[in-house]
Amino acid sequence: MLFRPSPIVCAKKPSSTLWLARQARDPYVRLRSSPHPSAGGVAYRSRSAFKLLEMNDKWAMRFLDYPDVRVVLDLGSAPGGWSQVAARKLGWDPQPARMREAKTPYPRADGSDGDRGTGSWSARARPPSRDDDLPANANPVDISDLENHAGGTGGMGLGRGTIIAVDLLRMTPIPGVQFIQADFLAPDTEELIRSIIAHRTGDGDDAKADVVLCDMAANLTGTHYHDMEASLTICTSVLEFCKRHMRSAESIGRQLGGVLLMKHFVHPALHVFRTEILATRFTDVRFLKPHASRPESNEGYFICRGWKS
Numbered sequence: 001m002l003f004r005p006s007p008i009v010c011a012k013k014p015s016s017t018l019w020l021a022r023q024a025r026d027p028y029v030r031l032r033s034s035p036h037p038s039a040g041g042v043a044y045r046s047r048s049a050f051k052l053l054e055m056n057d058k059w060a061m062r063f064l065d066y067p068d069v070r071v072v073l074d075l076g077s078a079p080g081g082w083s084q085v086a087a088r089k090l091g092w093d094p095q096p097a098r099m100r101e102a103k104t105p106y107p108r109a110d111g112s113d114g115d116r117g118t119g120s121w122s123a124r125a126r127p128p129s130r131d132d133d134l135p136a137n138a139n140p141v142d143i144s145d146l147e148n149h150a151g152g153t154g155g156m157g158l159g160r161g162t163i164i165a166v167d168l169l170r171m172t173p174i175p176g177v178q179f180i181q182a183d184f185l186a187p188d189t190e191e192l193i194r195s196i197i198a199h200r201t202g203d204g205d206d207a208k209a210d211v212v213l214c215d216m217a218a219n220l221t222g223t224h225y226h227d228m229e230a231s232l233t234i235c236t237s238v239l240e241f242c243k244r245h246m247r248s249a250e251s252i253g254r255q256l257g258g259v260l261l262m263k264h265f266v267h268p269a270l271h272v273f274r275t276e277i278l279a280t281r282f283t284d285v286r287f288l289k290p291h292a293s294r295p296e297s298n299e300g301y302f303i304c305r306g307w308k309s
């Protein structure tokens with residue numbers, strides 16, 4: 001007897017069919033899945049990477065390109081597209097050492113050459129997956145082993161400066177990026193970030209960030225009011241963080257130095273937040289909606305340059 005799947009089990013919900021159709025049409029989804037020259041020949045981990053590239057490169061903001069940019073924070077970093085862009089901009093080699101190894105013969109325990117000539121991943125030299133991004137016993141908030149962790153050079157090309165990425169979720173390592181798995185809104189996280197900047201730069205109490213990127217988005221609850229408030233809470237917390245930890249334009253000697261790029265969602269208080277709060281703290285504040293941001297999404301970005309301290 002032929003097995004006929006039940007139509008109830010097989011039927012796709014209209015919403016998932018629409019989602020699949022949208023993904024298939026989306027040029028950024030297609031771009032994301034292939035190695036990209038601007039990512040040093042590796043694929044970007046998120047379609048969000050193209051938003052950051054657009055805001056930095058295409059609109060000539062170039063806030064990541066100045067040689068005086070020494071410390072970049074990526075808040076809400078997972079899966080890592082923005083960190084990849086930042087790492088590349090600061091000159092870190094995106095090809096992990098074990099990826100390069102995988103293209104060369106990988107010796108087997110029996111002494112034979114293993115994968116000679118295939119260029120494929122062996123079980124021992126495979127790209128890191130989400131499950132092996134950190135050692136099982138690693139404490140994501142322990143900074144005592146910084147040099148050997150994701151942010152250490154680990155045999156990769158040396159870039160300049162420090163990139164610190166923070167997310168609630170785990171993130172596969174990126175050369176040059178120090179990842180902290182933590183809630184940015186939790187009271188201890190700020191001090192942890194500050195101490196890592198101090199440790200990496202050797203600046204002690206003067207440790208500051210030059211560029212703060214925030215793509216954080218709280219999980220949607222479905223309650224419009226609650227979701228709007230959560231977005232504004234993130235924006236105000238990030239600004240409070242900048243008040244204590246951003247390097248001022250004056251101290252760099254560059255008028256538009258000290259940059260905050262921050263995602264936000266529609267909120268009735270946003271205009272006031274921009275004009276009465278952001279605009280008093282930064283020399284130049286603009287609203288951006290990159291093409292890579294879906295038109296139907298309520299998200300937008302503030303690019304704020306020239307921190308006045």
Ligand SMILES: C[S@@+](CC[C@H](N)C(=O)[O-])C[C@H]1O[C@@H](n2cnc3c(N)ncnc32)[C@H](O)[C@@H]1O
Nearest residue numbers: 046048076079080081082167168184215216217
């Ligand atoms: C849109 S994703 C970021 C994508 C990222 N920019 C990229 O290019 O891959 C938003 C991220 O914000 C993180 N997030 C939300 N609230 C957070 C919080 N309080 N602390 C840390 N991360 C948070 C989420 O876990 C999620 O990974």
